[in-house]
Every structure is written in structure tokens, then in C-alpha cells.
Amino acid sequence: MTDDTRTVPERLVDFLPNLRRFAISLCHSRELADDLVQSACERAILAADSFLPGSRFDAWMFRIIRNLWIDHLRRQKTAGPQEDIDDARDVAIPSGEAGSHARMELLEVTAALKKLPEEQREVLVLVCVEDLSYRDTAEILSIPIGTVMSRLARARKNLAELTGIGVEEKRSSGKKGDMA
Structure with a gap:
């Protein structure tokens, strides 16, 4: 449990990297992951009144993003090709x-x-x-x-x-x- 008194939008700013990382692990596409994160943030802000103070914000957000992913899979049974994370060349790595x-x-x-x-x-x-x-x-x-x-x-x-x-x-x- 936490005693964080920040609003849901304030917490979201700090939690965005975690949401994005989880979304990428679900869908293997950075573009789709960003869309999921954006939808999750919108849903969280709209449902901010349903977040119980003292409960786990991270668990609440992970559940939202997972439910959005499940909804997406149901809608996209015949989806076309998606960007593969292996093709991403913007990962920062040392040279040599x-x-x-x-x-x-x-x-x-x-x-x-x-x-x-x-x-x-x-x-x-x-x-x-x-x-x-x-x-x-x-x-x-x-x-x-x-x-x-x-x-x-x-x-x-x-x-x-x-x-x-x-x-x-x-x-x-x-x-x-x-x-x-």
C-alpha cells in the first residue's frame, strides 16, 4: 500500500516507461505499444474516480493495459502484418x-x-x-x-x-x- 497523494495524471507521468515496457512485451510492436499506453492513460484519467487511494497504482494500470490488449486481440483476429521489434534500429547501444x-x-x-x-x-x-x-x-x-x-x-x-x-x-x- 502507498500513501501517495498525487493525482492519477501526475502518477501516470512517472509510470509511463513501465507501461510502455509492459505494452511492448505484450504486442511486440513499439507503435502498437504506444497506442495501448495512450489508450490506457486516457482510460485511467477518465476513470480516476474509480482508483482507490491507498491501493497499488501500478497494479491498476497494468490491469487496464492488459484488458485493452485483450480487447485489441479480440477485434484483430484477422489483423495484417505488424512491425517487428527485431527490425527496430533505434535501440541505443555502445559501439564496437x-x-x-x-x-x-x-x-x-x-x-x-x-x-x-x-x-x-x-x-x-x-x-x-x-x-x-x-x-x-x-x-x-x-x-x-x-x-x-x-x-x-x-x-x-x-x-x-x-x-x-x-x-x-x-x-x-x-x-x-x-x-x-
Whole structure:
């Protein structure tokens, strides 16, 4: 709980990067994500009276944006091609070899995230990127906490397998004869 006395529009300004990051994780298109964020902000401002003081503003906003995304998917069953985040060239990275490696890793993780089932991707982004608790994530997604935990475990496992990150460490730590 928070004792923040700022208005909904004032809170929105500080929270825009989080909303945009979550929207991009849902739709994989920066343009569509920006549209979702704009719609979510409009909806939040219009429904500011329904926000309960003392409740979690982030959870309220994530629920709004997720509901807008679900509405969009229902309307767009036969949608045409969308911009792919992999084609975006405006990501700021350092120059040289380190920048090349960072870009390659980012593309690898982005591709792996896209391969995760949507329910695993949602939980992974809310818990690991947005740093929400299991309880808040469960509330936003309207699922039990146990379901959040199992989806998160499966998402982490699948992401590790798809990227190879963490797999090598497990292999090397499980060698016979190693004594700690």
C-alpha cells in the first residue's frame, strides 16, 4: 500500500516507461505499444474516480493495459502484418564489439520471449521486469498465486533452454568429483 497523494495524471507521468515496457512485451510492436499506453492513460484519467487511494497504482494500470490488449486481440483476429521489434534500429547501444554482442544477446532474448506462451510471457515480464510481487501479479492477471509461481518457473526454464543462458552453469556445477 502507498500513501501517495498525487493525482492519477501526475502518477501516470512517472509510470509511463513501465507501461510502455509492459505494452511492448505484450504486442511486440513499439507503435502498437504506444497506442495501448495512450489508450490506457486516457482510460485511467477518465476513470480516476474509480482508483482507490491507498491501493497499488501500478497494479491498476497494468490491469487496464492488459484488458485493452485483450480487447485489441479480440477485434484483430484477422489483423495484417505488424512491425517487428527485431527490425527496430533505434535501440541505443555502445559501439564496437561490446555493442554488437549486446545487440545479439538482446535479439536472442527477444526472440526467445516471443516463443514463450503468452501466459508465461506476461508473468515473466510482470515479476522479473516490472518487479511486481506474486500476489500483485496474480491480482492483475486474475489467477491464483500458485499459477503465477508455476507459470514463472516454466517461463524461466523455457527461456533458459531457448537462450542457453543458465544451462551451461548448471552443467558445470553438476560435475562429479567437485567438492565445495
